Every structure is written in structure tokens, then in C-alpha cells.
Amino acid sequence: MEEEKVEEVLTTKERVEKVKKETEKLINMDQVKELIKNNVKEFEHGGIKYRTKKPNFEQKYTVNNEQSKKYIEMLKDTAYALESDLIKIYKDRGIDIEGLDTRFQNIQKEKEEIDKKLGKALEDKLPESDCEILAEEIKKLQAEQQTVMMEKSVLLNDSLESKLNVYSYTYLAYLITEKNISEDPEKPNWIKPWKNYDEFIKEDESLVNVLVWFTMFVARDEIKSF
């Protein structure tokens, strides 16, 4: 039993590292520069120009309704586990997720105290060596905090709430994406590319992934998260 626990924790840590590496590869300076220039993201896929735009009130309203419907549907299905259920299951297996939250908050408090000391040291124009010691402590705490956060998110990745969030952003991607059907670059003609959501999810997987990815950038915090 004890051995099993150790193996489980190591697997989680490996998964955390893997996710960290994979996501870091996908983001670079040029991509972020493009993302902040506008609230619309245009890109080409398979020779067709697409765009995703920050959702308007109607689109947000539609996606929130869809999210509620899906939530009730998932609740009725016993195949999905709520975060609270998963937390209990993990606890029985010796993994304390609530403990991760407490650890995160404690690190935050510790970090804020050092932040204050460092800020005062900079105001008092203390020597660089003094400031460097405090900065190193903050760096360590930040890294620790990030690992804790990632660990929690990997552990709860299979929860109903997490799956519902992915569904919501996928649905929103379907709502806010348009494609250009004009051949004249001076006069683009943007239309809705799919008749319905079912048609959208049958689309090429790589296109759907890219669209959901960009939707998360342009519409972050625009829909309620469970």
C-alpha cells in the first residue's frame, strides 16, 4: 500500500513536468505580440482564413445557457466525477488535495512577507547583495507555488468541472469563429463556417484544437467557470 502511494505521487509529478514542457513549447513572444494587438485573432488553416473575436453579449449568453444544460446532463451521468468526489477518492489513496491549497496559500503569505522586505530594501537603497538574497528566496517560493498549482490541476483534470470548461470553450470557439470566403484581400467577406455545433466538432481535429486554443486567449474570463 505504501509503495503504491509513492508510485502514484511520482506519476503525478512526471505528468506535471510533461504538461509544463508541452505547453511552454506552444507559446512564444511573437505569438503573444500578435494576441495583444487586437481583440480579433486571424490565422490561416488549410488555405482558408479564419478569425476568432472576443465574444459579444449574445454569444456569452448562448454559451452560458449551453454550459448549464451540459452541466445538468453530466451530473445525471455517473461516469463523471465532481471535483469534490475526486478529492475524497484521492484522500483515500493518500493524496491530500485540500492540503495542496493550504500549501499554496502558506507559500503566498511567506512570499508576500519577503516581497515587503525586498520592497523596503529597494526603497532604502540597500546594497545589491542584500536584495539578491531576498530575490532568490522569492524565486524558490514562486517555483514551488507553480508546481503545487500544476499538481492540483493535473490531479483534477478528469473532473466534471474541468471537462465542462473544455466543452464551454469548444462551444464558444464554434460560436465566435468566422471564415473569409472572399478572394479579394481588400474586401473580406466573413461568414459562419458551420451550420451547427455537431458539424463543427466533426471538423479536422487540428483546426478545432487551434480554434479552442485561440478562443481561450481572446475570451479568457468571459464565461463563468465551474
Place this chain on the structure above:
Amino acid sequence: MYPNFNKIYTILRKLSRDNYWQSIYCQSKECSGIRLFKNNSDYTHLQLIFLNEISKFSNICTDVLLGEVSELVLSDEIYQDAYSFYKSQKRIKKNKKIKRDSNITTHQKGNKYHKEEILNQNQWVFTKIKGKK
């Protein structure tokens, strides 16, 4: 898979400290024709975070110029964060103190609120002197 927003925030912060964006930000405050983004309103979450970071760094630069903080603050983002946090905490503490020390007290009387100013200075009372017109 969710995008790694921590990595994005790190890049946003690097960009916000760039001379190009800092000068556009300063100019946009003075000239209405200069804009940071293509969209004039309806900013995305990333754009708002970016604006916040630009403004934060601009304030730190001002403090350096005024000699209120060591120039060292400009060399590392950890220094900038720590200094901004320290300053905000100092401001909160100061505001609390001002509120506490304030001469204005508010008290509740029935359903109505009354503000009463307690005057520390001498109060002059004008009375009519008898016999004088």
C-alpha cells in the same frame, strides 16, 4: 489542453517593459491619436493585463527618476513586483491611518446618517454687545 497562462503572463510582462511599448503608452496618454491596440474598446483579458503591467512599470520608472527607489529595481522583474507590492501595502496602511485619524466621525441616528465635524480650532462666537447700536 489549456494554454499555460503563467508563461503568457511572463511574456506579457517582458513586452510591457520594452521601450517601444513604454513610449507608445506615454505618448498615448498625451495624444489621443496614438493607440496601443487596434481595438479602441472591448479589451481582452490579455490586453487588460498588459495595460496594467505597462502602467506598473511606468510608475516604477517615475519613482526611479524621482530618486524614491534604487535604480536596481529596473534590473529584475522580481524587484519590480516586490517594490510595487510594498508600495501598494504602504498606501493601504497609510489610508487606514488617515481614516482612523480623521476628524470626521460618522454616527448613526435612527435611519439617517449624520456627519459631524469636530472642530479642534477655537470657535468664535459673535454676540450683540448691550448698549451698542
